[in-house]
Amino acid sequence: MSLTKKIKEFALDVGYSKVGIIPADSFPEYLADITNRSEMYSFFLKGASRAAEPRSQMPAAKSIITTVYDYSQKNFPQELTDKIGRVYQARCYGAPLDRIHGARPQLMKQFLENSGCEVGIGTMVPERIAAAKAGIVNFGRNNFAYADGIGSFIYLTSFVVDQELEYDTPTLEVGCPKGCRACMKACPTQAIYEPQKLNPLRCISYNNFFRQDGFPGGSFIPYDIREKIGTKIHGCDICQEVCPRNRKNLTAPKPDDEYLTHIAKEYILPNFLHMTDDFYQTRVQPLMHNYIKHKKYFQRNAAIALGNLADPAAVQDLTLAMADPEELVREYAAWALGKIATNKAKQVLEAARASETSLSVQQEITTALLSI
Ligand code: SF4
Ligand code: SF4
Incomplete structure (x- = not known):
């Protein structure tokens, strides 16, 4: 052989x-x-x-x-x-x-x-x-x-x-049905601006992962992108989910992944927002050990998700997050409170503004209060 x-x-x-x-x-x-x-x-x-x-x-x-x-x-x-x-x-x-x-x-x-x-x-x-x-x-x-x-x-x-082997024939073509643009239409941020042309800076996944210190632009996620991130905290599959080429796969009966089923009940946003070292090591890292190396970015992403859900019940968790030692977490908790925009959220922001010492957090609080 x-x-x-x-x-x-x-x-x-x-x-x-x-x-x-x-x-x-x-x-x-x-x-x-x-x-x-x-x-x-x-x-x-x-x-x-x-x-x-x-x-x-x-x-x-x-x-x-x-x-x-x-x-x-x-x-x-x-x-x-x-x-x-x-x-x-x-x-x-x-x-x-x-x-x-x-x-x-x-x-x-x-x-x-x-x-x-x-x-x-x-x-x-x-x-x-x-x-x-x-x-x-x-x-x-x-x-x-x-x-x-x-x-x-x-x-x-x-x-x-380093060995020469027998080589295969390329299939360097697009295999999509004629005229389909479902992925481009479904992308919340219009990151796919032409067929096969992605602007990564607009892609939710990029914003989840690479808006970090040490990358161009640092950890700041543009406001227009935050609103479109929805509840995605680590990666986005929307342009694959809507694709007719995946329909058969997504609708086929399959066995459950028992490991994922086991941990799924703990994958609630407050657990990400108040990330403990134990949760980070035992629940987050087995799945997401690749791009995000500091738990504060998961906390930020969870704050954005809670803001986008706009559920008043999240004010309590976001109030706690306004006392987090990480400036980044306080900044995005303030943004999320501004999105929820209840009287209670406003009170929390006003109280935080009186005691906050970080300029960047103060700025987010001011912006959030203006939006209420
Ligand atoms: S992964 Fe999400 S944000 Fe990125 S191109 Fe696909 S649908 Fe758009
Ligand atoms: S949704 Fe799927 S089949 Fe349609 S254009 Fe996009 S990648 Fe191709």
Whole structure:
């Protein structure tokens, strides 16, 4: 049996749904697309330059083995999909090696090494384009990759190796029905401004994750975006949920994910707003250990979600949050109280204004009071 065939069989055996292979050439079209829109992608220009040139990271690179993992084999609880993107619930996004979805790529890497391959460690590639070049996905107008028979709820992982292998035929096309624009219409922030063109700065997921100190623009979420975030605190699936290419998958009967069902009852917004170290470590990090490294950003996102729900019952929790030691949490709790806009919310804001020492929090309180 050829090495290519052995690799593909092993990948399927450890749970990947599809596997394809391409030469480890550069991706000039990918880099051109990102650099042409550098004002939107300033946070990722270095990463894109690296990913576009696999051999700049691993000079011996000859092939890229790219895989599809179907993370939608079980049901996702509604209590979680309201707030958390499915890919994070599925625990495969950058999963640690001691978790099942981290162990799978590790098994694959060990198999490749035992088969005589050098495997690039941390070698980045543009996963969606690599998988389309390898014929295992095509594109949606919402920018996601779609695998035949599954849809877009997939996780792509590539392995760069120093061996020449047998290569697959590309499927670099858009596979959407003619005239469909459902994803563009459904996006709350109009982040998809043309088919296959996303402005990440408007995407809810970006605003959940990358509005952090150390990123362009820091932790400030623009007011017009806050209002459209709804209850999403870590990722947004709306442009995939409305997609007819996912309908069959989303409506198919599936078993529950017992782990998610077990923790879902604790995934209430006040638990995020008043995040304890224990909740952060035992409930948040097993799902969301990837982008947000400080609990204050989850607290901020929960405050926005509570503000958008505009439920007067949340005033009590937001009042407590106005005494949080983190300025960021107080700023967004003030914004949320302004959205709820009851007499009680106004009283809390006025009392906080009298004692608040942070200028940025004072400013948010003033803005919130003006909106009531
Ligand atoms: S993930 Fe959400 S905010 Fe981002 S493009 Fe899709 S629908 Fe829009
Ligand atoms: S909603 Fe329509 S246009 Fe958007 S990705 Fe799905 S099929 Fe394509």
